[in-house]
Amino acid sequence: MRAIALEKASGRPVLKDDHPEPVLHAPDQLLIRVLQVGICGTDRAIVRGEGGEPPPGDGYLVLGHEMLGEVVSAGNAAAADYEPGDLVVCTVRRSCGQPECPTCAHGESDMCYTGKYVERGIFHAHGYMTSRIVESTEYTVKLPEELRPFGVLMEPTTVVEKAILESVLVQHRLDWVRSLDDSSAIARDWRFVRRALVAGAGPIGMMAAFLLRHHDVETHVTDVVPEDGYKASLVNSIGARYWNVSKTPAAEIPSQVGNIDLIVEATGIAPVAYELLNALGVNGVLVFTGVPGDRGGEFQLQGGHLMRQQVLWNQIVMGSVNANRSYFVQAVKDLSEISRKWPDALARVITGHHPLEDYEVALTTQPKDEVKAVFDIPDV
Ligand SMILES: [Zn+2]
Ligand SMILES: [Zn+2]
Incomplete structure (x- = not known):
């Protein structure tokens, strides 16, 4: 499977074609096809060598933490609330799992006390600039179909x-x-x-x-x-x-x-x-x-x-950093209302669409009038 990643040994961005296909391994998980991923200052900072760390044992980090996707299939428990074709967005940060961290235990990993959290596309977990991902419903929110053109703006x-x-x-x-x-x-x-x-x-x-x-x-x-x-x-x-x-x-x-x-x-x-x-x-x-x-x-x-x-x-x-799932739920409501109120203005926030092959230039340069540029992820 293709993926835009930062290679640890060279410190360079690469377009991989052998990133392993993800599989469901728990009943609360979703297999999600990624549709779009926003390019963010954090991604560009990682490419410059400022922060970013692959999952332990991996030689590369798949980049991207601002995604929009579509459910392909759902585990037994997840299937109660999700079905194929549902539009979804996944959050970025995952709980540290440490017993001394009351905020992570309470679903507030954005306020983690230990700093031992994991962030998809940033720290110790692969991100979303790839064709398919697996994620727990605990870190996923469903979007109404009307947000399809704007869903990639959810994370910011x-x-x-x-x-x-x-x-x-x-x-x-x-x-x-x-x-x-x-x-x-x-x-x-x-x-x-x-x-x-x-x-x-x-x-x-x-x-x-x-x-x-x-x-x-x-x-x-x-x-x-x-x-x-x-x-x-x-x-x-x-x-x-x-x-x-x-x-x-x-x-x-x-x-x-x-x-x-x-x-x-x-x-x-x-x-x-x-x-x-x-x-x-x-x-x-x-x-x-x-x-x-x-x-x-x-x-x-x-x-x-x-x-x-x-x-x-x-x-x-x-x-203030990051956002837990409760803010994603609130953002679904607000972004839906905003998309009805100012559809043209909201569309103008997305200033550029790139194929994956543009990875090098898109991750190292920023055009003057860019607000949010995105990668369109092919279904391959
Ligand atoms: Zn970002
Ligand atoms: Zn924590």
Whole structure:
């Protein structure tokens, strides 16, 4: 079977044709044909040699963690809920299985305490850039047929679902937010976010903007691309406002628009990320989602000023990574509604389709107007 992989010995991406065919070996498993896999900054970082580790004993790692697939067959237990042809998406991270980890035992591997988790396509487990995979229903969600053109955007959507919903939970420290709560297990009330800023118009930033606008939040998106370009027009088409920070620094935006309750950082560039503290409002939450690697290095901050502001304005800065299955379930609902509300804009998020043979160029270069490029996986 064909697969795009990173070869451990050479450190190079390769297109394999002898990746073993997967087989069902437990009743709760599904055999899934992969339809599309999104190309992500994490995949490109792995190809650059930053992170990524094959399954123990294997000489290569099949890449890809943002998949859309179709059920081929189901084990006895899985067959109660799934049938051939069902559209599905699998999550990325798998439980560490350690007895001392209460979060993994509770289905929250995204909050794992031990760090001994496994991530498909990233760490100690093969990913999805191949024709067929086997996965447990515990790590699979079913999608409605209407999401077929957009399902590959599910995984990046779940990352921002988690980042924003965690911010919502944090804001339950405010009585007026708590009074709006319906006391469900994870509160889904976004009303405290009256005005948000999203830094970075890549796939994570773009999906954050879609989610925020879907929840009627006044949304501002910053990047360094031109105001008359592709990304800016996409941002503006869903009623968010695009700002080119090389002309208007993020710190100047609140004086023009008002208090910023939530900032979603999606740049992965540390000096840019911390500079956002200068735009964060009273009682605001700044959530980092970018993983910077070595970019940024050392930089200077107005530490006294920022610490004083953080205390006097009750500000919170936090990080958020990955997403467990509950966020995938929420993202199915939100992405379905978004696809009905803005089908054309959502289609424009997918900016490129590649055959597997494009693996080298697609994994090492990023076109200027790319938001999300995908591999179309052939059924061979
Ligand atoms: Zn990704
Ligand atoms: Zn764990």
